[in-house]
Amino acid sequence: MNQFSVGKATVARIEETYLAVYDPKELFPEFTDAIRDEHAHWLAPGHYDPASARIKLSVHSWLLQIGGQKILIDACCGNDRVRATRPWWSMLNTPYLDRLAAAGARPDEIDLVMCTHLHHDHVGWNTQMKDGKWVPTFPNARYVFSRPDVDYFHKADLDPKTAPVEFGTFRECVLPIVEAGRADLVDGTHRLNDHIEIVPAPGHSPGHVVFRLESGGQHGAFIGDVFHHLLQVYYPHWNFPKNSDAEQAKVSRRAVLEHCAAKGALVFPGHVGAPFAGYIEKGAKGFLPRFAG
Ligand SMILES: [Zn+2]
Secondary structure (H helix, E strand, O other): EEEEEOOEEEEEEEEEEEEEEEEEHHHHHOOOHHHHHHHHHHHHOOOOEOOOEEEEEEEEEEEEEEEEEEEEEEEOOOOOOOOOOOOOOOOOOHHHHHHHOOOOOOHOOOOOEEEEOOOHHHHHHEEEEOOOOOEOOOOOOEEEEEEEHHHHHHHHOOOOOOHHHHHHHHHHHHHHHHOOOOOEEOOOOOOOOOOOOEEOOOOOHHHHHHHHEEEEEEEEEEOOOOOOOOOOHHOOOOOOOOOOHHHHHHHHHHHHHHHHHHHHOEEOOOOOOOOOEEEEEEOOOOOEEEEOO
């Protein structure tokens, strides 16, 4: 388990998978052997597997404990879900809930589940199948979703041309929460409490948000998929193929990098490899990740 702190807040990484599966050039057409060699000193082993020449990405949640609350940020893929085009995330059988319990939270202890956006790898554990029905995995939690994402994916899930959207996870992992009256839908910049502010960062999805954390004068930022790999800190113009709006995603990426550098925020991305969280520095030539050690 990886543990971090921001002021009085503690943050634990709850791993689902950590695999080297992507051909770097498929994700980033700008990736070259020269760029690989230039960054070789930090790419392996956390972010790139030289043996298979594959990019390494983690899928994890963050368990944030602050102000007496246990907050789960992003909910991975979930077990037993079919992902035809992503075999490495299909029919998973991981001890995710055991890892969450070992980090200090049984499902019934989670107060809030917050999703940076509603892609399948961020909502999977929201629900579980019980007696033929999808029900909340976290029976006492409120779930915080971005309204523009709920609206966008709901519409796409109702359209026969795009349904079932996100491998069916919208109807399995989001809609049952909304229909059970357990979701709080937020719009625009929204202060959740003394410590957490929700700020739009659209582009990866239409309603993607970032959760800013402040405690005792220290800052953190749960940035979801604003960037997927640390190479995008060096090269913020690199698009990620799945982005719903590549230009908007670039604008959001730069804004988030600027903010995190200015505040000295500890950054918690959704998929970056070991050590999984770190800082952003702004140098003369651009942004630099400080994720080592
Ligand atoms: Zn993701």
